Amino acid sequence: MAPPEEESSGLKETMDSDPDTRPISTIVIIIAMRTEALPLVNKFQLKEDLNPVFPIGVPWVRYCGTYKDLNISIIWPGKDANLGVDSVGTISASLVTYASVLALQPDLIINAGTAGGFKVKGASIGDIFLASDVAFHDRRIPIPVFDLYGVGLREAFPTPNLLKTLNLKVGKLSTGDSLDTSTQDEASINSNDATIKDMEGAAVAYVADLLKVPAIFVKAVSDIVDGDKPTGMEFLQNLLAVTAALDQAVMEVVNFINGRCLSEL
Structure with a gap:
């Protein structure tokens, strides 16, 4: 049996390494579009990583630096090599998230971006939502249990103190790879009880x-x-103004996180 002082030291190290009780130090922010990312890059005074942690040849871009007590990385999936547009959608998002976690070992991921909202659920242009749950609406697999897998419902990390302090709206988020909404998508979104x-x-x-x-x-x-x-027209019309509101909200979220541990969010 180890001497008492060694046991005590080992316990202390375990407690210090508990992510729920130590201050958050590393945040990865996943943002799909360059227009959404660059204002935040400037606000946090981040620099593009010229020695990227990602595989050679991928278009993914990392902006990184220190803000207050936090190491922050903003990850943008970059532009499609063939068409030159932002690499939006679930495939790019999942790939960059996976690579970012492996390379950077973040304490917390923030997925920030614009979204469509449903007025029947109380959403208005410029509203900021913190998602309570997320699910897919375009992975339809009409076989028992596989149907649930397709929806992929997951809860976001709970942040009751952050919500109370910043007075953000809360709603369920539904995800699909199309900007428009088909009749089938609409039915699935309604089943997901989504607000955004x-x-x-x-x-x-x-x-x-x-x-x-x-x-x-x-x-x-x-x-x-x-x-x-029309969704596309309205999205482009509001993109810059809504991005400014998004950036302000993300800044407030990060300021709240600074110096706190996960259990305090």
Whole structure:
């Protein structure tokens, strides 16, 4: 049996290494679009990583630096090599999340971005939501149990103190790989009881759950899905203004996180 002082020392090391009780030190922020990412890069005074931790040849971009007591990395999936547009959608989101967790070992993942909102659920342009649950709405597998796997419902990491302090809205997030909403998608979104919809969240949640990293989802409403304007037009019309609101919200979230441990969120 180890001497009492060694036992005590070992216990202290275990307590100090407990992620629930030590201050959060490393955050990875996953953002799908460059337009959404760059204002935050400037706010946190981050620099592009010129010696990337990712495989050679992938378009993924990491901006990193220190803000207050936090090591922050903003990960943008980059542009499609063939078409030159942002690499949006679930495939890019899951890949960069997986690679980021392996390379950076974050204490917390923040998936930030714009989202469509449903006015019937109380969403308005510019609203900031913290997702309570995330699920897919376009993975339809009509076989018992496989249907549940397709939906992939997962809870976001609970942050009651953050919600109370910042007075953010809460809603369920539904994810699919299409910007528009088909009749089948609409039925699935209603089944998910979603207030907001995006193209990345549930994919990030899947990887975070797989690798056991807490994840939260900060979404700003850029278009009203059940409104009378075409989704694409409304999204582009509101993108810059809504991104400014998103960036302010993410800054407030990060300021709240600084100096706190997971159990205090």
